[in-house]
Amino acid sequence: xxxxxxxxxxxxxxxxxxxxxxxxxxxxxxxxxxxxxxxxxxxxxxxxxxxxxxxxxxxxxxxxxxxxxxxxxxxxxxxxxxxxxxxxxxxxxxxxxxxxxxxxxxxxxxxxxxxxxxxxxxxxxxxxxxxxxxxxxxxxxxxxxxxxxxxxxxxxxxxxxxxxxxxxxxxxxxxxxxxxxxxxxxxxxxxxxxxxxxxxxxxxxxxxxxxxxxxxxxxxxxxxxxxxxxxxxxxxxxxxxxxxxxxxxxxxxxxxxxxxxxxxxxxxxxxxxx
Numbered sequence: 001x002x003x004x005x006x007x008x009x010x011x012x013x014x015x016x017x018x019x020x021x022x023x024x025x026x027x028x029x030x031x032x033x034x035x036x037x038x039x040x041x042x043x044x045x046x047x048x049x050x051x052x053x054x055x056x057x058x059x060x061x062x063x064x065x066x067x068x069x070x071x072x073x074x075x076x077x078x079x080x081x082x083x084x085x086x087x088x089x090x091x092x093x094x095x096x097x098x099x100x101x102x103x104x105x106x107x108x109x110x111x112x113x114x115x116x117x118x119x120x121x122x123x124x125x126x127x128x129x130x131x132x133x134x135x136x137x138x139x140x141x142x143x144x145x146x147x148x149x150x151x152x153x154x155x156x157x158x159x160x161x162x163x164x165x166x167x168x169x170x171x172x173x174x175x176x177x178x179x180x181x182x183x184x185x186x187x188x189x190x191x192x193x194x195x196x197x198x199x200x201x202x203x204x205x206x207x208x209x210x211x212x213x214x215x216x217x218x219x220x221x222x223x224x225x226x227x228x229x230x231x232x233x234x235x236x237x238x239x240x241x242x243x244x245x246x247x248x249x250x251x252x253x254x255x256x257x258x259x260x261x262x263x264x265x266x267x268x269x270x271x272x273x274x
Contacts, residue, residue: 021140021185048212049077052133052268055208056160058082062128067117067149068135072098072110078131079107086111086127088120117145122152129153131160134266137179137189146198153273159204165211165265166191167250175250178238181231182222192267204271211267218253218260236260 052074058064062082066075069087071094079085079102087110089095095112102110115121117132118141130149136142146161153159166189167175179186192211199206218239222232238246239253239260251262 017140021187048214048266049074052160052162053077053081055268056129056131056158056270058129063126064129064131065122065127065149065152067120067130067132067145068138069098069132070094070135071101072112073101074131074133075110076102076105076107079110082109084109084111086113086122088113088115088117090114090116118148120148120152124151125154126152127154127157129158129160131158131162133162134164136161136163136195138185138187140187142190143198143201147202150202150204150273155273157273158207159199159271159273160268161195161198161271162266162268163195164189165267166194171248171250174248178235178249178251181235182227183225195267195269199269199271203274205274206269206271208270209267211265213263214266215261215263218262 056078058078058081060081060083064075064078064082064085066072066078066085066087069075069089070091072085072087072089075085075087076098087095087098089098089112092114095114099112113121117135117139130153132145132149136145139145149159166172169191172189172191176186176188179189192209196206196209198204218236222235227235238249239251239262241247242249242251243253243255243260253260253262255261
């Protein structure tokens, strides 16, 4: 196939930009790794974690992949229910924490693989189920990662996507702006329809789609990423102004016992590969 010089240059720039963003992700999550397992600061949400696993329908014979696994909190919870769980992530510091925690818990059927979710180091149809949680808002090319998840999934296997739902259309830019001020690796929250479209485009039949609201402390949320003081002050100012009736941010913040909270809207979509 003929590729023009212009097209080749564009692809080269895309790869450079993608690697720049991967470095941003590594830097951000290397910072978060130390506190990611702290109950006060992490986003494991044990009750919802148990619900996620229960709804996913894992079987004892399954080989499961967790994509963009972070410290593998989800993968470690899945491990007792399946034959093997593989946790893939681009940040070695996060995987190291996951490995330490797995060893503490005596989990033996877990693998830790450093790699890029756009180019997974696995053969086609390697896994009975593929799952990812709270990762797609960090991706520059979510459709490419989703296609890779489908590629490594066996026919009739389950593909499970869990991530935050975007704010209403008129508030999305403001929400994403504050998200990026807090964590520079954030790209864009997807809407529910955009997530569902990923499944339709790849021919994955949606079996279940639901949303749940997760309360989050603003201070704990910013502490996890060690948000710079200037950015943290501005984020808090905007949320305080919204609570007082000012411009909306897309977070719908509220006060509880003298602290600012907001509710993340988590969507869980379970599909089956045809």
